[in-house]
Amino acid sequence: MLHSIQQRYGEKLRASDGDIGHVRDFYFDDKNWTVRYLVADTGGWLSGRLVLISPHALGHLYPEGKVLLVNLSRQQIEDSPSIDEHKPVSRQHEEEYHRHYGYAYYAESMPLWGLGGYPVLVPPPLETDAKQQGVDSHLRSARVVAGYNVEASDGVVGQVADLLIDGRTWVIREMVVECGHWYSGRKVVVSTDKVSRISHDQSTVYMDSTKRAFVEASEQPQGHPA
Numbered sequence: 001m002l003h004s005i006q007q008r009y010g011e012k013l014r015a016s017d018g019d020i021g022h023v024r025d026f027y028f029d030d031k032n033w034t035v036r037y038l039v040a041d042t043g044g045w046l047s048g049r050l051v052l053i054s055p056h057a058l059g060h061l062y063p064e065g066k067v068l069l070v071n072l073s074r075q076q077i078e079d080s081p082s083i084d085e086h087k088p089v090s091r092q093h094e095e096e097y098h099r100h101y102g103y104a105y106y107a108e109s110m111p112l113w114g115l116g117g118y119p120v121l122v123p124p125p126l127e128t129d130a131k132q133q134g135v136d137s138h139l140r141s142a143r144v145v146a147g148y149n150v151e152a153s154d155g156v157v158g159q160v161a162d163l164l165i166d167g168r169t170w171v172i173r174e175m176v177v178e179c180g181h182w183y184s185g186r187k188v189v190v191s192t193d194k195v196s197r198i199s200h201d202q203s204t205v206y207m208d209s210t211k212r213a214f215v216e217a218s219e220q221p222q223g224h225p226a
Helices: 074-079 091-101 129-133 211-218
Strands: 002-004 012-015 018-029 035-041 050-053 067-069 139-141 149-152 155-166 172-179 187-191 195-199 204-207
Touching: 002 172, 012 074, 018 074, 035 139, 149 211, 155 187, 155 211
Parallel strands: 012 067, 149 204
Antiparallel strands: 002 155, 012 018, 018 035, 018 139, 035 050, 149 155, 155 172, 172 187, 195 204
C-alpha cells in the first residue's frame, strides 16, 4: 500500500514511554528513493529540537492514524544527536547516529535494509570506502523537494505535489506532479523509476519522459504511472 507523505506531516509520535512530538519531514536517498530517516519535531518537550528516527524503530508504515509508534524510549531520543534542517545531513552525522542507536552501517552499493529487504531487521555490518572517506550521503528532504519543478526531456511539465511511499519497504514508488497551465493544472502520478536526477541548485527533478507521456498518463484510469 502506498501512502501520501504530505498527509503524514504533523502526525503525533509516541515512544515506548510517552509522546515525543510530531512528524516534521522525511529524508530519502535520491539514488534508490528509500526513506532513511523520519525527522521528528520534539516541540516543547525538547525545546523544538529536530531529531532523526530510522525506519528500524518504526517498522511498517500503516494507514494514516492519529499516532505513529516509535520503538525507542524518550531518553534514547533525548540523548540522540540533533540536526539543523537548513543544513544537509553528512555521512559523519549518520555514523554518529548509527553509533548512538547501535544500528549497523550500510553500503551505498547494497540494498539499504541489507539482505532482509525491510527495515524491521538490522542489516549486517558493511565496510565501505565511502564510510572511511567521510563522503556526504545523498539525502533529500521530502518537504523541500515538494515544490521542485519537474522537467521532462522536452520541457517543464509542472511541480512536485506529493511523494507516495510503500509502507512496508519505505521506498518512494511514485511522485504526484501538478502539471502547469499547458494541461489545466491536472495532477499526474509518475513512477520514480522515470527520474534521472534531482538538482538542488536548480530546484528541479529531471525525468526520463516526455510531456506527451504525462498527458497520456493523466488520461489513463486512476492516474496510472507514466
